[in-house]
Every structure is written in structure tokens, then in C-alpha cells.
Amino acid sequence: MTPAHAELRQFPVLDDCLQLGGITLPRLAERVGGTPFYAYEREHIQSRVALLRSTLPPALHLHYAIKANPMPALVQMMGLLVDGFDVASGGELKTALDAGMPPSRISFAGPGKSNAELRGAIAAGALLHLESEQEMERAARIGELLGLTPRVAVRVNPEFELKYAGMKMAGGAQQFGVDAERVPAMLRKMAALGLDFHGFHLFCGAQNLSARAIGESQRLCVQLALRLAGYAPSPLRVLNIGGGFGVPYFPGERALDLAAVGEGLHELMRKLAAESPQTRLVLELGRYLVAEAGVYVCRVLERKLSHGQVFVITDGGMHHHLAASGNFGQVIRKNYPVAIGNRMQAGPREVATVVGPLCTPLDKLADSMELARVEPGDFVVVFQSGAYGMTASPTAFLSHPLPLEVLV
CATH class of the missing domain: 2.40.37.10 (Lyase, Ornithine Decarboxylase; Chain A, domain 1)
Structure with a gap:
């Protein structure tokens, strides 16, 4: 090179x-x-996961975002290395299930889920990340028809954004998630619909090489989730704070300072353990694991x-x-x-x-x-x-x- x-x-x-x-x-x-x-290369993927495990808090759950690379053999190998999968379509859900990942450790995000996709996720027992109030109502109706209680989390669109992200996916008008100010009313309605609330999902952006910006975003995500949890119909069990870890592609770009990110996450875990000890913190990575x-x-x-x-x-x-x-x-x-x-x-x-x-x-x-x-x-x-x-x-x-x- x-x-x-x-x-x-x-x-x-x-x-x-x-x-x-x-x-x-x-x-x-x-x-x-x-x-x-x-x-x-298998060895490089294994080494990358091992580096994350040694740097990040032991209690943190590491998920692989299949959208980054859904090659079945790679996904199957990844299933032995990570704690769960995140999917964004019915096809990815099938790949995740075929790889042997327990449905309870699969989450399904993305706007515009079809009724068929909702049925498949609810029937399998995956965790649905609801992207709108309408999607919540559709999931409730499908769950009733199936005689099953959908497991759900709310994807939140916060007011803040991830600075320096190559692709921003939060802050302002977005097709992703529910605007933060609308979430309390949605949670109140969720209780009446009888859905099994597990937590929140916040994904602010992708391809970020700034440890400082990632750390600030993660801190704000946890802070917002703890505030919104006060409106939830049940305790906050899962908080997925997305990922966004970037890799250098172009001249002049420097690798992400993973140690600095790890320090911030250790501090966040201590805060979460003190204020919401039952909450499992999930980090969702794709590009950083395989690129x-x-x-x-x-x-x-x-x-x-x-x-x-x-x-x-x-x-x-x-x-x-x-x-x-x-x-x-x-x-x-x-x-x-x-x-x-x-x-x-x-x-x-x-x-x-x-x-x-x-x-x-x-x-x-x-x-x-x-x-x-x-x-x-x-x-x-x-x-x-x-x-x-x-x-x-x-x-x-x-x-x-x-x-x-x-x-x-």
C-alpha cells in the first residue's frame, strides 16, 4: 500500500x-x-472481537449488525464470537436464525417493516425495535392474531446528533425512530396495548473516527434513556446505544482511539449500574468488526x-x-x-x-x-x-x- x-x-x-x-x-x-x-480473514475478525473484549467493560453486550456483511459463513462464525445479532430485514432475520443465534438475542430494527416481517419476528421471539407509533399498533394487532406477546423496544430519535459521523442517523427530522418528545405518550399507549417492553435503541450515526464525539454521544444516549425510562410500562431491561465506530479508508484518516472509547464506556457502565442495575447495555457494531x-x-x-x-x-x-x-x-x-x-x-x-x-x-x-x-x-x-x-x-x-x- x-x-x-x-x-x-x-x-x-x-x-x-x-x-x-x-x-x-x-x-x-x-x-x-x-x-x-x-x-x-477469519483471524482478523477474531482478533478484532478479542481486542474489543479486552478493552470494553466485561458486562457490555456486543452485537453484530448483519447489514455490514451478511455472508452466511461469516455470520455463522460471528455467532460464536458476539452476544447477539442486529438485523434490518426479514432476510437478515432468517440468516441470523439459520446461524443458530437464539431469537432472544436477535433485535430487528429499521423503518418500514412489512407485516410479514413483523409476523416473522414476533413468531420467532426476536426483539422488535419499533420505529413509529403506527408500527407499534401493527405489532400489537399481529401479536394478538398470533396469540403471542411481542417483545419490543423503542428506537428513539434524540435531539442531539453524532458529530463528525460519516452518516448521521439522529437529530432533527429523520425516518429513523420516534422523536424523543413523542416517546412518553407512545410508552403510555404501549401499556394499554399489552406489549412486552424491554428498552430503547438509539443509533446516532456511522463511520466515526472521533473517540471524543462517540463518547459524548454515548453519554447523552444513556442520560436520555434513563429519563425516558420514567415513563415506561416496565423496568428498562435493554439499552442499545448503537455503534458508529469507524475505520480509516482515505489518506490522512487515523484509526479510532479504542482505548479512549473504552474508558468512557467503563464510566457509563458504573453510572448505569448505580441508577438502573437491571439494564443490559448493548453496543451494536458492524463495519468496525469486519471492514x-x-x-x-x-x-x-x-x-x-x-x-x-x-x-x-x-x-x-x-x-x-x-x-x-x-x-x-x-x-x-x-x-x-x-x-x-x-x-x-x-x-x-x-x-x-x-x-x-x-x-x-x-x-x-x-x-x-x-x-x-x-x-x-x-x-x-x-x-x-x-x-x-x-x-x-x-x-x-x-x-x-x-x-x-x-x-x-
């Missing part, structure tokens, strides 16, 4: 070839059956020169990895860390633009980036690709085959 991305994780290299899970890239491509493909464990790999088809600019044309692109193309919420396009996986150290270098096979100028995996000089057959590797990769991309565009996925 280039010096501009020095903050990023360094993978081992053997004979100028990147290694993933102890396997060199050409050998891995052979085993997978060709390119393009995603590869995720750095994954790479996207495609193969060079051509090296093309146009008006003095070098284009590296590959068999992969934005249809497989929308985020790397800069079209997944970025305001200004920046390059993900990219390298030529079989030319990691030696040989001449040049400035090139890496593009895919799609009929759109948006199909760029790297724009005017210094790379090793490529030849057809070389491997282009996009790092930090373990989260929001294939399933966050327009894979049906132009009807190319889906990329393969492998857990190594």
Missing part, C-alpha cells in the same frame, strides 16, 4: 504477492475459481492509454463494490486503498485509473492513483472491503455475474 494509506492494516506479502489467510493471492484465486471475488478483514479482488483485462492517461481495465467494478467507486454516500470522491496484489513491492510504478467493464464513467475503483505498472492478468486489490461491499452494490446492473465470496 502507498505511504498515503500508512494508517491502514498491512497484510503479509510473500514473493511480491499479497497473502490472505496464509494463502498467496494467485493461489487463492485458483482455489476460489477465478475473479472477481471478496475474501474475508479491515476483507478485500475485493479483480483481474486486469487491459492496460489502455488515452490522451496520455493510463486506464487499467478490470473484470470487476462498481456493480460489485459501489462504495469503492465513490457512489455510496461520498460527497467528494476519494480513493479507497488499492494495490496490485501480485506486485506489492518490486517493479516500476505509474499513475493510473482503475476502471471496470460497465458502460458508465462512474465505474472507477481508483482515480489517478500511483500503482505498480500492470500487465493483463495482474490482480487489483481493494482493501477495507469487508463491510458494505457486494450487498451494498447494484449487482444486477448490466447483468454481469456475481462476485464470489470466501472466508479464509
Whole structure:
């Protein structure tokens, strides 16, 4: 990787070839059956969870947000490492159940849940994170029809936001959650509907590298939840404060100071234990657990020169990895860390633009980036690709085959 991305994780290299899970890239491509493909390292995910366990309070419950990467084999492995799963669709709920996670440790969030999804979650016994008063009423009616008491929590939209978040999901007008000032009335109605209230869910934002901002948001979330608990029909048993832990993608970004976040959470746990000892605090993480464990790999088809600019044309692109193309919420396009996986150290270098096979100028995996000089057959590797990769991309565009996925 280039010096501009020095903050990023360094993978081992053997004979100028990147290694993933102890396997060199050409050998891995052979085993997978060709390119393009995603590869995720088991050991890195296990190490990341172990680091969190050693840094954060022991009583804190760690959940994996399946939306970050729902690959079944990865989710199944994650089920052995974390305390629960958070899902955001009926499909993700099925993945979570198929992985063997007990329904009591699965929570279901997201606006616009269909009646079928509500039925599935209630029948399974998952914890519903209610996003509106209407959703609460629908859940109550479905529970009555099924003869079951839905387990519910209220997702709260607080007045504050998570500063410096790459994607803000709270504060002001939002499609997520119930505005904080409306929650007391909702809780009063909940008692009449006979729902099994468990707690609150507050998710303020994603992709944040500021320990100070995360700590402040977590403190405000706990403070608000304790205040709202006074209106609840039963004691506050669960408080999910979301996650938002970011990873560095672009030049100049520095890794999150996890130790500082841990210190703040230790203090919060002490406060919670004193004021609401029956409450289980849940941290919901996705990207932070898997992003750095994954790479996207495609193969060079051509090296093309146009008006003095070098284009590296590959068999992969934005249809497989929308985020790397800069079209997944970025305001200004920046390059993900990219390298030529079989030319990691030696040989001449040049400035090139890496593009895919799609009929759109948006199909760029790297724009005017210094790379090793490529030849057809070389491997282009996009790092930090373990989260929001294939399933966050327009894979049906132009009807190319889906990329393969492998857990190594």
C-alpha cells in the first residue's frame, strides 16, 4: 500500500504477492475459481472481537449488525464470537436464525417493516425495535392474531446528533425512530396495548473516527434513556446505544482511539449500574468488526492509454463494490486503498485509473492513483472491503455475474 494509506492494516506479502489467510493471492484465486471475488480473514475478525473484549467493560453486550456483511459463513462464525445479532430485514432475520443465534438475542430494527416481517419476528421471539407509533399498533394487532406477546423496544430519535459521523442517523427530522418528545405518550399507549417492553435503541450515526464525539454521544444516549425510562410500562431491561465506530479508508484518516472509547464506556457502565442495575447495555457494531478483514479482488483485462492517461481495465467494478467507486454516500470522491496484489513491492510504478467493464464513467475503483505498472492478468486489490461491499452494490446492473465470496 502507498505511504498515503500508512494508517491502514498491512497484510503479509510473500514473493511480491499479497497473502490472505496464509494463502498467496494467485493461489487463492485458483482455489476460489477465478475473479472477481471478496475474501474475508477469519483471524482478523477474531482478533478484532478479542481486542474489543479486552478493552470494553466485561458486562457490555456486543452485537453484530448483519447489514455490514451478511455472508452466511461469516455470520455463522460471528455467532460464536458476539452476544447477539442486529438485523434490518426479514432476510437478515432468517440468516441470523439459520446461524443458530437464539431469537432472544436477535433485535430487528429499521423503518418500514412489512407485516410479514413483523409476523416473522414476533413468531420467532426476536426483539422488535419499533420505529413509529403506527408500527407499534401493527405489532400489537399481529401479536394478538398470533396469540403471542411481542417483545419490543423503542428506537428513539434524540435531539442531539453524532458529530463528525460519516452518516448521521439522529437529530432533527429523520425516518429513523420516534422523536424523543413523542416517546412518553407512545410508552403510555404501549401499556394499554399489552406489549412486552424491554428498552430503547438509539443509533446516532456511522463511520466515526472521533473517540471524543462517540463518547459524548454515548453519554447523552444513556442520560436520555434513563429519563425516558420514567415513563415506561416496565423496568428498562435493554439499552442499545448503537455503534458508529469507524475505520480509516482515505489518506490522512487515523484509526479510532479504542482505548479512549473504552474508558468512557467503563464510566457509563458504573453510572448505569448505580441508577438502573437491571439494564443490559448493548453496543451494536458492524463495519468496525469486519471492514479491515476483507478485500475485493479483480483481474486486469487491459492496460489502455488515452490522451496520455493510463486506464487499467478490470473484470470487476462498481456493480460489485459501489462504495469503492465513490457512489455510496461520498460527497467528494476519494480513493479507497488499492494495490496490485501480485506486485506489492518490486517493479516500476505509474499513475493510473482503475476502471471496470460497465458502460458508465462512474465505474472507477481508483482515480489517478500511483500503482505498480500492470500487465493483463495482474490482480487489483481493494482493501477495507469487508463491510458494505457486494450487498451494498447494484449487482444486477448490466447483468454481469456475481462476485464470489470466501472466508479464509
